[in-house]
Amino acid sequence: MKKFNSKSCEEIMTTVYKPIEFCIDNLLAQGLYILAGAPKVGKSWLALDMCLSIAKGEKVLGQQTTQGTALYLCLEDSYVRIQNRLYEITDGPAERLYFVIMSEAIGNGLEEQITDFKNEHYDLKVVFIDTLQKVRNESESGYGTDYKELSVMKALADKLEITIVVVHHTRKCADSDPFNMISGSTGLSGCVDGSMVLIESKRGSRTAKLHCVGRDIENAEINLQFDSDLKKWIVTDEPSDCKSKDNIFLAALYVYLKKHIDFCGTASELVNVLKSVSDETFYPNRVTRDLVQNGYTLRKYGIDFQYKRTRNGRLINLHYDHERDSSDSKNSTVVTVNGAHKQYLANP
Structure with missing residues (x-):
């Protein structure tokens, strides 16, 4: 059988x-x-x-x-x-x-x-x-x-x-x-x-x-x-085009990694470091889901994602490679970041 x-x-x-x-x-x-x-x-x-x-x-x-x-x-x-x-x-x-x-x-x-x-x-x-x-x-x-x-x-x-x-x-x-x-x-x-x-x-x-x-x-x-x-x-009633919060998370991640190249830590630590580039509230229990379900999209923008289980818990490894980044800088939007306006990619 x-x-x-x-x-x-x-x-x-x-x-x-x-x-x-x-x-x-x-x-x-x-x-x-x-x-x-x-x-x-x-x-x-x-x-x-x-x-x-x-x-x-x-x-x-x-x-x-x-x-x-x-x-x-x-x-x-x-x-x-x-x-x-x-x-x-x-x-x-x-x-x-x-x-x-x-x-x-x-x-x-x-x-x-x-x-x-x-x-x-x-x-x-x-x-x-x-x-x-x-x-x-x-x-x-x-x-x-x-x-x-x-x-x-x-x-x-x-x-x-x-x-x-x-x-x-x-x-x-x-x-x-x-x-x-x-x-x-x-x-x-x-x-x-x-x-x-x-x-x-x-x-x-x-x-x-x-x-x-x-x-x-x-x-x-x-x-x-x-x-x-x-x-x-x-x-006759075309709905308005609303931004997905998942896209805002990916955009914030993209901005952070373009500057810092690498990240290794827990989901809570990732949410904490993203505060430096976005005023949006992200939740640790959603971070892994957003990374996994958007893995193919991240690769297009030069971001590699790995999820490892260690003795100290589950760690997220992220790396940005400029050479593999196929993003279009024109596809961006102004988002409030720490009380100021900053332009970054909104829909990777």
């Missing part, structure tokens, strides 16, 4: 893992997602806008994107219809955007087709499948069948480290919980990493709310208005 491959709590909490990458900040991370809505509500326009924005590295729905290749499986369309839509939504072609109008089904070759495409386009970020029904291999819909079928796509997204979004329909009957309106069993919602449900306030009104929920995103309800001239869904 094969034994469990277990890891201790301490090992997990002190290991720097590669962070989950978002192709659209706060909306789409690596993994499997559902985009659902009523027929002709505008799901395809939203999907196309997302694909185009990722391919160009432009904002969509007020959120930043990570630029890369986008693959859109328009399985209910023709190339003529796709061409017409593209001319409606953009004034020029995007080099990293590709379309497919025919594909194999899940379990019958689709995974291999996506894998081959990824091998040819190493920077593939997102695959939209419009619609899910077109690639389903099972005619029946039940919890076990739905979960099993989407589990294949979930495993593929995780393996390739990409985002896969399946476009799906909602049921006609209304529900106080919009996610209960996703057509099919709860096996669909249970398997995916996140769901987005687009619901018009009134049929044909072109005003809608995008309900979002997921493992790696905050629950959100985004009010949208469809711009008939731009052929895009526009956010």
